[in-house]
Amino acid sequence: MSIRRVKSKWAKTAVLLRSDYLRGHMPDTRLFSHASLQAMLDQYGMVYVKPVNGTYGNGVMRVEKMLRKSGFRCQLGTSIREYSTFDGLYTYLNWHAQRRMHIVQKGIHLLRHKGRRFDIRVMVQKNPRGAWEATGTIGRLAFPGKIVTNYHSGGTPMALERLMEGHASGMRLNMFQQQLNRLSVAVATQLEATYPGIKEIGVDIAIDAKLHPWILEVNTLPDPYIFRKLPDKSVFRRIYRYASLYGRFKRSKV
Secondary structure, X not given: OOOOOOOOHHHHHHHHOOOHXXXXXXXXXXXXXXXXXXXXXXXXXXXXXXXXXXXXOOOOEEEEEXXXXXXXXXXXXXXXXEEOOHHHHHHHXXXXXXXXXXXXXXXXXXXXXXXXXXXXXXXXXXXXXXXXXXXXXXXXXXXOOOOOOOHHHOOEEEOHHHHOOOOOOHHHHHHHHHHHHHHHHHHHXXXXXXXXXXXXEEEEEEEOOOXXXXXXXXXXXXXXXXXXXXXXXXXXXXXXXXXXXXXXXXXXXX
């Protein structure tokens, strides 16, 4: 069975922005240029510059205006550069981005757990009835000093309940989880209308201080094995079983 994959972040963003509901959960995103970078830094103070076809957080840069002194700061991995002028900053970013198309995305100040940033991955799959279902949620805790949370970049997978300690618990956490599920299923439904053939997505969601979820990225071939890190092993078993049914894996046994 053919499973469709859509790589372009820009193409997926354009599709999601057609939905009034999803638009309220999408950070301002524009193609990288001198004008867009300058305008968005002036408006938001902090942005992320990402390759359109990047994976695992590779090449993602955090760019911000410095508050205590004039100038700009750019972080790539654990390397931090400072520039006294916007043109100096842009020259570096343009050199870095010259081989691939990039986007500029409004920066969301992520919630933190023990001082480290985290975001959330929600797995959405076609279930045995052929309907979209949110099958797993996992938090991703950034490696100290890094700006991305991906497991392949040193991030730590962790249960949502642990990461949300001090932010939400009990009934509020349950309602928050339901909100994430509805949002992620809506993302899958919206993408499928344009890209028939997708069977699974991983929705990366940032949470701000007001507990508002922001859709950072959508992966149409997400890594299911990260869910093995959860204490509840039934989550991965369900994910694997569904994936086997629509043809991603040859065997259905875990």
